[in-house]
Amino acid sequence: MSDECAPSPYDALLLLSYGGPEGPDDVVPFLENATRGRGIPRERLKEVGQHYFLFGGVSPINEQNRTLMDALRKDFADHGLNLPVHWGNRNWAPYLTDTLREMAREGHRRIAVLVTSAYASYSGCRQYREDLAGALSTLEAEGFPALRVDKLRHYFNHPGFVRPMIDGVLKSLGELPAEVRAGAHLAFTTHSIPLTAADTSGPVEGHGDGGAYLRQHLEVAGLIADAVREETGVEHPWRLVYQSRSGAPHIPWLEPDICDHLEELKGSGAPAAVMVPIGFVSDHMEVLYDLDTEAVAKAAELGLPVRRSATVGADPRFAAAVRELVLERAAAERGARVPRCALGSLGPSHDLCPIGCCPGRSPRPAAAGTGERPS
Template identity: 80%
Template sequence: MPEQRATSPYDALLLLSFGGPEGPDDVVPFLENVTRGRGIPKERLKEVGRHYFLFGGVSPINEQNRALLGALRKDFAEHGLDLPVYWGNRNWTPCLTDTLREMTRDGRRRIAVLATSAYASYSGCRQYRENLADALAALVEEGLEPPRVDKLRHYFNHPGFVRPMVDSVLTSLADLPEEVRAGARLAFTTHSVPVAAADTSGPVEDHGDGGAYVAQHLDVARLIADAVREETGVEHPWQLVYQSRSGAPHIPWLEPDICDHLEAVYGDGAPAVVMVPIGFVSDHMEVLYDLDTEATAKAAELGLPVRRSATVGADERFVGAVRDLLLERAATERGRAAERCALGALGPSHDVCPVGCCPARTPRPAAAGADSPYS
């Protein structure tokens, strides 16, 4: 295989995602998996799961991962990459441990992992690494020799992730009535997390004042806003806002919430808003409910025209970015120089999470990092 298409030392790619229910009977068991160890009563989980029940108990995330899985396999074949692609979830079928067991029995010994989370945070990175460590430990208990897993770097500022979002914002702006289009605000949204978790996201040197989590989102928002201005000649005011808070009221989380933001900009005289879910790879439940349902209803109540731009999903440019990330990491592991594509001010992220990166509240083993028990 030509050097530029060589995937060695990797013999498989694992698409690792969150998972979601695929029917009403799945909702509570799924939420039990998500909240395991927190002692949340089943009746409370039923209340929490009402968002899923509004959509027939089906999260769109699994179907979207199937589409991404198919697109990756097709892209790899078209570009001469002879590498199988598997799929595993943290919280629902296909479960991560089952997938890693299958991969091990298929003889896969060195696995590259793509997590469907583009940014640094405990829930978006280290928790995936903890789940990998748990799965590998389960294989050891079964008497299997665990494979080595390497998580591909954060891709929030890869052009294949950013450019599809730019185009989606342009499409949403064009869909607004002409009389409000030029004055429309851009609300870049991402999942809110506890302030303490944000402040300790990324490597230790990035901790404080929102950590890497906020800095990375701000960099992406700025990239998109600047590209929209260059394309349209119009400067659209923008702000990073948050959604999907789920914690106890007394614990500080990142703000403002998207619905509060819509009220604020309406009060300031904004004629329209485009909501841009930069924190999400695909249109899963937080996007469908918190933006398309709840925030859109708030905008209608205010009489404020809104549009919601699309996430990258299985866009061919994002699929190409995954291929780039894989080949880049493979070349690095072989000791070869590799082009590391990144836009914006922050540059490409680290390949291996250092000690102290996105620490857990309670220390747990995490794979694919400098402190990994598996190497």
């Protein structure tokens, strides 16, 4: 194997995700894990859990992660990359600590980590790094050999992430009635987060005005809209909108909500819309419920034709992008300089999150960052 295709110093890849219930009995315990420390009553969690109960109490995210693991293993094998792929979650089985414990038992010591969140934010990056640090601390207390984990860079603008979404929009536009297709608006959606969390996302020097979270999403939306225009010859109006708000009403969050935006589109005379969930790697519960259920119902009520384009999921181009991310980081750790794929004006993201990047309300130790990477 050439140096360019060598995974060294890494001996495994960890797919790190959010997790989700696998049946009705799992729903409330899963939500208790996901909201631990926020003081949310169990009865309120049961109300929130109704979204899951509509789908049999099963979140699709776990099966989607299994499918992504299969795609990664196939891509690695097809390209001669001998790198085992493991999977762990923050909030449900297989739990991160259990997966790292098993990896340690198998002899893995240097692990590359792919987080199923493409953008900078506390909940999409820093919190995963905090959980990594907590898991490593637990294993150290149990007497396991020290593990080192390196989180792969943000991949929001990698061609292997963006191109499948472009194709998804083109497909969805083609599914709209011909008479409304040319005038369809594109509604790029992502998870709403508190304004304070958005403003402090990314490195300190870029804080304010939505921070890296807003800039990165606007970049991806613009890339997709430009590509659609180039390939169809039609300029589709677009806007970045939000979904899945879960916070207290008195705390300002990013707006507008997708359902409010659909009402605005109908009121302004837009003939149709395509909802493009750029903030999500796969079709998990927040896509299936907030878009495919709530937003589609709102559009039907309004008489507005809509389609929802596909997320990246286990697209082979995304699997190839992950391989490229592993190899570029491995080369960098060996001291080599390699080209880094990135579309748009923001360029490739940092390897190590700097101090002050995406801070939480209560500081906790975090792995895989500047000044925070001994493990």
